[in-house]
Amino acid sequence: MTEYCVELKNITKKFGNFTAVDDISLKLEPGKIYGFVGPNGAGKSTTMAMIMGSLFPTSGSGKVFGHPLASTEALQLLGYSPEFTSFYRDMSCAEYLHYMGTLSGMSDKAATARTKELLEKFDLTEHAGRKVAKFSTGMKKKVSLAQAMINYPKVLLLDEPTANLDPTSRQEILETVRDMVEKEHLTVFISSHVLTELETVINHVIMINHGKIILDAPIHEAQEMFKKGILNVNTDNNELLHEQLGSKYQCTVTEEGLRFVSDDMPGLKQDIVSCVFNNHMTLNLLQEEVLSLDSLYKRIMEGNTHESDNKENA
Ligand SMILES: Nc1ncnc2c1ncn2[C@@H]1O[C@H](COP(=O)(O)OP(=O)(O)OP(=O)(O)O)[C@@H](O)[C@H]1O
Ligand SMILES: [Mg+2]
Numbered sequence: 001m002t003e004y005c006v007e008l009k010n011i012t013k014k015f016g017n018f019t020a021v022d023d024i025s026l027k028l029e030p031g032k033i034y035g036f037v038g039p040n041g042a043g044k045s046t047t048m049a050m051i052m053g054s055l056f057p058t059s060g061s062g063k064v065f066g067h068p069l070a071s072t073e074a075l076q077l078l079g080y081s082p083e084f085t086s087f088y089r090d091m092s093c094a095e096y097l098h099y100m101g102t103l104s105g106m107s108d109k110a111a112t113a114r115t116k117e118l119l120e121k122f123d124l125t126e127h128a129g130r131k132v133a134k135f136s137t138g139m140k141k142k143v144s145l146a147q148a149m150i151n152y153p154k155v156l157l158l159d160e161p162t163a164n165l166d167p168t169s170r171q172e173i174l175e176t177v178r179d180m181v182e183k184e185h186l187t188v189f190i191s192s193h194v195l196t197e198l199e200t201v202i203n204h205v206i207m208i209n210h211g212k213i214i215l216d217a218p219i220h221e222a223q224e225m226f227k228k229g230i231l232n233v234n235t236d237n238n239e240l241l242h243e244q245l246g247s248k249y250q251c252t253v254t255e256e257g258l259r260f261v262s263d264d265m266p267g268l269k270q271d272i273v274s275c276v277f278n279n280h281m282t283l284n285l286l287q288e289e290v291l292s293l294d295s296l297y298k299r300i301m302e303g304n305t306h307e308s309d310n311k312e313n314a
Contacts, residue, residue, distance in 0.1 A: 008024060030187055083159040087132045156189070
């Protein structure tokens with residue numbers, strides 16, 4: 001039987017009459033990176049807080065490596081970087097990390113060694129003695145991630161670790177996380193709005209909207225599921241190509257030339273090549289479109305995009 005790192009069973013969270021998380025179940029397997037995506041107010045932070053034991057579900061139950069949510073055993077296996085972190089005003093970066101280590105039960109020596117290692121990993125060594133409260137947003141995010149890893153957790157819950165960062169810092173943070181996952185065999189549950197950047201890092205995508213999970217699949221499977229062959233084509237006579245194939249295939253004019261959509265990709269390609277050959281045309285572009293996580297997300301959320309935040313909260 002698979003031992004799941006995290007298992008949620010029919011978890012619901014209500015705030016008054018408002019249902020923020022609505023009967024969700026999920027299972028996280030060891031060693032994988034999970035992307036947890038959904039629009040503002042979808043229920044991402046609420047779900048993470050329940051896994052972390054800082055919020056109690058209204059109904060349902062969950063386990064972390066077989067231990068009930070919020071139990072001491074469960075907490076020791078989890079590392080959490082919340083959406084918003086506040087730091088003690090007078091603590092230096094190194095003091096803060098060391099303090100968080102000892103708070104989670106590490107010895108002074110172990111916390112010191114781990115602090116040094118994480119400062120190096122996150123490129124913060126030269127800032128170790130500076131007050132963390134005065135750090136830039138990106139540096140604070142790094143400190144928040146480092147503290148999440150201080151106690152060698154088995155599961156990392158990262159709530160929007162790249163929010164408000166510039167593209168280079170985002171990439172840097174995600175790469176560091178990926179390195180740590182490989183090195184320390186972690187499972188990561190990471191939420192983000194910036195979906196395209198997650199795509200290169202995650203193995204599995206879980207989408208949530210209005211408190212309900214609407215997709216839970218390996219990233220490649222998800223992409224396949226929603227893939228309707230899209231072919232971008234350009235020739236020296238796009239008008240003629242459009243005229244000849246426009247009634248058989250869905251075809252739109254784009255900046256690049258023509259964009260065909262079909263379930264029958266081999267048939268479409270054959271028809272295009274025949275048309276080009278028979279009419280002595282030149283084929284400049286024949287490019288199948290790879291579905292990005294972002295376009296997948298948009299397709300799934302299509303017609304369902306109004307924010308849960310707009311709903312009246314109790
Ligand atoms: N303590 C609370 N009291 C009342 N409503 C709450 C509370 N916490 C969250 N909510 C509501 O629950 C819903 C889900 O919130 P949550 O913070 O989990 O969303 P999210 O997916 O993390 O959104 P974002 O992407 O903006 O961070 C929202 O409508 C929010 O207003
Ligand atoms: Mg949130």
